[in-house]
Amino acid sequence: MTFFTVVARGLIRRPVRTGLTVLGISVGIAAVVALVGISRGFSKSWETGMKARGTDIVVSNMGSSIIPKPFSTSIIDRIAHLPHIAATCGILVDLTSVENAQMIMVSARQWGGFSWNNLKLISGRMPRDAEEPAVLLGRTAADVLKKKVGDTIEIETGELSVVGIVDGDAWVENGSIILALPVLQKITGNAGKINAVDIRVTPSTSAGEVQLLCEQIDKLVPEARAVVASENITDSEVYRMAQAMSWGTSLLAVLVGVLGVMNTMLMTVFERTQEICVLLALGWQRHRIIRMVLWESATLGLLGGLAGALIGAVGVKILGMTPSLRGLLEPDLSVRLLAVSVAIAVGVGVVSGLYPAWRSSRLVPSRALQN
Amino acid sequence: MSNHLSDPASALETAPTGQSQYLFEAIGITKRFEDGQVQALRMINLRVMPGEFVAITGPSGCGKTTLLQMLGALDRPTKGSLLYRGNSIPDLRDPSRYRALEIGFIFQAFHLLPTFTVLENVQIPMFESHLSASERKARAAALLKSVGLSNRLNHFPAKLSGGERQRVAIARSLANSPSVLLADEPTGNLDSENAHHILELINRLHHEQKMTLVLVTHDMDIAQRASRIIHMKDGRIVADHQTGGARE
Ligand SMILES: Nc1ncnc2c1ncn2[C@@H]1O[C@H](COP(=O)(O)OP(=O)(O)OP(=O)(O)O)[C@@H](O)[C@H]1O
Ligand SMILES: [Mg+2]
Numbered sequence: 001m002t003f004f005t006v007v008a009r010g011l012i013r014r015p016v017r018t019g020l021t022v023l024g025i026s027v028g029i030a031a032v033v034a035l036v037g038i039s040r041g042f043s044k045s046w047e048t049g050m051k052a053r054g055t056d057i058v059v060s061n062m063g064s065s066i067i068p069k070p071f072s073t074s075i076i077d078r079i080a081h082l083p084h085i086a087a088t089c090g091i092l093v094d095l096t097s098v099e100n101a102q103m104i105m106v107s108a109r110q111w112g113g114f115s116w117n118n119l120k121l122i123s124g125r126m127p128r129d130a131e132e133p134a135v136l137l138g139r140t141a142a143d144v145l146k147k148k149v150g151d152t153i154e155i156e157t158g159e160l161s162v163v164g165i166v167d168g169d170a171w172v173e174n175g176s177i178i179l180a181l182p183v184l185q186k187i188t189g190n191a192g193k194i195n196a197v198d199i200r201v202t203p204s205t206s207a208g209e210v211q212l213l214c215e216q217i218d219k220l221v222p223e224a225r226a227v228v229a230s231e232n233i234t235d236s237e238v239y240r241m242a243q244a245m246s247w248g249t250s251l252l253a254v255l256v257g258v259l260g261v262m263n264t265m266l267m268t269v270f271e272r273t274q275e276i277c278v279l280l281a282l283g284w285q286r287h288r289i290i291r292m293v294l295w296e297s298a299t300l301g302l303l304g305g306l307a308g309a310l311i312g313a314v315g316v317k318i319l320g321m322t323p324s325l326r327g328l329l330e331p332d333l334s335v336r337l338l339a340v341s342v343a344i345a346v347g348v349g350v351v352s353g354l355y356p357a358w359r360s361s362r363l364v365p366s367r368a369l370q371n
Numbered sequence: 372m373s374n375h376l377s378d379p380a381s382a383l384e385t386a387p388t389g390q391s392q393y394l395f396e397a398i399g400i401t402k403r404f405e406d407g408q409v410q411a412l413r414m415i416n417l418r419v420m421p422g423e424f425v426a427i428t429g430p431s432g433c434g435k436t437t438l439l440q441m442l443g444a445l446d447r448p449t450k451g452s453l454l455y456r457g458n459s460i461p462d463l464r465d466p467s468r469y470r471a472l473e474i475g476f477i478f479q480a481f482h483l484l485p486t487f488t489v490l491e492n493v494q495i496p497m498f499e500s501h502l503s504a505s506e507r508k509a510r511a512a513a514l515l516k517s518v519g520l521s522n523r524l525n526h527f528p529a530k531l532s533g534g535e536r537q538r539v540a541i542a543r544s545l546a547n548s549p550s551v552l553l554a555d556e557p558t559g560n561l562d563s564e565n566a567h568h569i570l571e572l573i574n575r576l577h578h579e580q581k582m583t584l585v586l587v588t589h590d591m592d593i594a595q596r597a598s599r600i601i602h603m604k605d606g607r608i609v610a611d612h613q614t615g616g617a618r619e
Contacts, residue, residue: 001491002504009486278482281445282496282543283471365470366446368482370436 003288007295010268017264022304024260028253029308029345033337034316035246041332043233049172050229052118055089056210057199059217061224062236067095070193071223078220079197084205084213089113091196092184098155098177101144105176106155108184115198119178124149124164130180134163138174145177153177158187171330199226254348257304261352265297269360273367280365293357294350301349305342313338391457394551394583395419395442400451402437402606411437412448413606421550424577424584426594429603435587436555438603442585443474443553471499475544475582477573479556481536483528489515489539490524496546514542518572534565541572545580552576554586558593570596 011018050058059075060068076088090110098104109115111130119126119136127134135155137147142165147153151162160179168174185191199217201210210228217226227235234240269276276289316331395417402412411434419425427435440446441453447461454460455473463469470476483492493511502510515521518538528536537557544552554573558566570593577584586597594600595614602610 001487001494001508003498005491006487013486274482275484278478278484279495280467281443281470281476281482283467283469283474283499283547284495285467285499288498364446366440368445368476368478 003292004295006292007299010272010292010296011299014268017267018300021260021264021300022307025257025301025304025345025348026308026311028250028257028348029305029341030312030315031253032250032344033309033312033333033341034319034331035249037312037316037331037333037337039239039243039246040337041330043239044332045171045330046233047230049168049170050232052168052170052173053115053198054118054200055115055198055229056201056205057214057217057226058196058229058232059199059221059224059226060196060232062232062238064237066236066238067093068195068224070190070195073192073194075194075221075224076197079199079217082213082216082220084201084209085199086202087114087200089115089198089200090181090194091115091198092181092188092190092194093196094184094188096156099145099153101141104141104144105172106184107176107178108181109178110194111180111182113198114200116178118170118173119166119168122165122167124162127163127180130182132163132180133158133160133183135160135177135179135183136164136166137162138168138176138178139165140171140174141177144175155184156187158183160187197224198229254344257301257345257348258352261297261300261304261349262355264300265293265353265356266359268296269293269356273363276360276363277365277368280363281368286361289363290357290361293360294353297353297356298346298349301346301352302342304349305345308345309338309341312341391454392420393418393454394421394423394456396452396454396457397441398452398454400441400448400453402434402441402446403449411606412441415451415606415608417601417608417611419583419585421583422581424574424596424598425586425601426597426599427585427587427601427603428589428591428594429609430589433603434606435603437606439553439555439585439587442551443476444469468499471496472547473550475546475549475552477537477540477544477552477554477557479559481528481533481540481560483536483539483543485528488525488527489520489531492528492539493543493546496543500547511542511546514545515539518542532565533561534568537561537565537569538572541569541576545576548580549582551583551585554584556587556589558588558590566593 061071062068073090076090080088090113092108094106095103096106122139135153137145145153147162149162149165153160153162185193214226214228279289313333316333320331397415397417400412400415403410415438427438429435441448444460444463444466452459484495490511493514494507497507512524515524518541520535520538523531523535557573558569561569573584574596576582588594597614599613601608
């Protein structure tokens with residue numbers, strides 16, 4: 001028998017209570033994994049999408065909505081002359097329901113713009129010209145919509161034909177419907193409007209120069225904001241709110257976990273008062289009693305953390321496979337996030353054990369002799 | 372028997388022991404409980420020699436358990452001085468160590484830990500020793516053999532009879548080869564036959580291992596087995612006499 005046998009016996013003596021406490025923590029940790037994983041995954045895949053497209057700066061007006069507000073195409077002419085700009089591409093992007101997909105990204109791109117270049121045809125062909133009523137489907141989007149080359153697709157009021165399936169080298173690209181700018185402008189009644197400009201800078205432009213360029217653009221185009229592409233999504237109010245909410249919810253879940261473990265550990269200390277006094281009478285040091293309680297609560301945290309990380313990861317994967325969310329959700333379930341979550345759970349365990357451990361250490365051995 | 376686990380003095384506060392010839396020496400100890408209403412011990416003077424078998428008797432509430440708690444460093448006197456081998460018990464730097472290595476406790480209610488097997492219960496006090504896990508286990512098994520419970524090692528206390536439980540508790544009290552056994556009504560919860568066996572066992576240990584034995588009982592028959600009987604009443608010692616040697 002080792003000290004850890006003692007710890008294990010303490011947990012096993014009330015298996016149901018131990019199980020429920022572990023479950024309580026695991027729900028909180030699952031929430032942390034899921035919410036943080038989703039929001040981080042969202043920004044990460046956005047970043048890879050921008051990289052795949054070769055976009056360095058995005059000019060848009062995210063405001064407080066998910067979709068940036070439209071502005072006039074003429075913005076491009078106002079900024080094109082600035083130094084370090086290698087190329088621009090006007091974009092009209094929408095997040096909308098298309099047929100059986102409740103939310104899918106529709107990305108219209110200026111015909112001939114560089115944002116087409118990363119798309120590799122898997123099957124079919126590219127649209128013939130800027131006016132052809134045709135779309136390309138990212139491979140995930142094709143999967144979700146259950147479309148193949150030759151099918152037609154209804155977007156808003158327009159009926160368009162699927163002419164190609166493409167791989168865009170990034171998860172956001174593959175989840176999108178891609179079409180020529182004039183086509184979408186027409187069917188959505190947005191003639192002459194875009195809501196983003198992708199900018200590629202000349203090679204060897206330093207990060208400082210990119211920053212400076214953003215500031216210059218902001219001066220020229222007060223109705224939108226220029227943001228380094230990788231930060232574009234995290235810059236949006238919606239994203240930041242979602243992030244704050246996911247951390248807030250996680251924090252709440254963790255707090256509930258702390259209270260649950262503390263309650264359990266207090267109960268176990270109270271119901272073992274007599275036994276703890278006997279341990280003291282038999283010569284156990286107080287620090288050994290404290291360690292016993294802390295190890296028990298830390299173990300509760302560890303088990304809850306492991307279970308929670310598993311539940312969170314599996315849950316998010318299942319969520320990502322539901323038809324309505326497929327192609328929209330690619331959570332970041334990195335080893336690091338999972339490890340941090342488990343560490344948080346162990347921390348929850350230790351912190352929750354502090355007060356019960358202190359209580360247990362205040363017991364006096366003489367009570368052991370009072371029958 | 373000398374303590375094979377550590378030098379007994381190491382558990383004590385002051386290194387040069389008082390070189391006292393007494394194992395315990397109580398001088399005018401008084402114990403008042405917090406509220407101050409109850410005075411459990413009043414001016415107790417007592418000297419116990421190493422190897423003695425002392426029985427403490429007296430009516431309920433006279434302070435027997437309280438006195439035992441003082442001797443075992445489970446509680447401290449309100450006033451007076453209480454020495455173990457010349458060292459002040461209330462001033463011990465490490466009372467836990469004293470309890471673990473010098474003292475073996477036997478309780479009326481056994482106080483075995485219900486979630487541990489018999490073999491594990493006996494190992495509990497050994498966490499405070501230097502023994503390795505395998506040494507602890509071997510020693511516990513040997514102690515249980517000496518109390519006749521070799522066939523019960525992996526049973527939980529709930530599965531044992533009262534007499535068997537007390538034998539486990541006795542094996543546990545011997546875990547770290549203490550110098551003193553403090554027993555508080557060890558047969559109080561047992562029928563007369565089991566009580567007899569337990570007393571025989573305690574007697575045997577006292578003789579074989581030359582342990583000092585302080586046993587609280589209100590049963591005069593049991594007290595007669597001791598080499599010395601102390602009568603208490605209202606927190607005072609009212610009689611203290613040798614019985615002319617303990618019976619084998
Ligand atoms: N923790 C305590 N707080 C207050 N009073 C106490 C406490 N412990 C004991 N007493 C009181 O001290 C007195 C002596 O108690 P003690 O337990 O020593 O008696 P005892 O001789 O062991 O009695 P019994 O034979 O019934 O076990 C009693 O009046 C008891 O009520
Ligand atoms: Mg008593």
